Amino acid sequence: MTATPSRTARLLTTDDLAGMVGVEVRTIERWRKAGSGPPFMLFGRTIRYHPARVQAWMLAREQGTPSAGKGTPAGKGGTRGR
Numbered sequence: 001m002t003a004t005p006s007r008t009a010r011l012l013t014t015d016d017l018a019g020m021v022g023v024e025v026r027t028i029e030r031w032r033k034a035g036s037g038p039p040f041m042l043f044g045r046t047i048r049y050h051p052a053r054v055q056a057w058m059l060a061r062e063q064g065t066p067s068a069g070k071g072t073p074a075g076k077g078g079t080r081g082r
Helices: 014-021 025-034 051-060
Strands: 041-043 046-048
């Protein structure tokens, strides 16, 4: 039995990306113009985003790391000022 090649991932529109990230389309457009948004492809006047590139861009913006067994995260509560 031969494996069938995987289908190419559907490219995302600006509306798709805005929905994924939870921001307005105008915000995505601002990010794109400023060069701070995810990499995009331009087909004439049509802008598309590759899902894998979007995921990498999102992961690169991940902030903080979970504290293993540390209890309260830094700056959140604690005994300071008591």
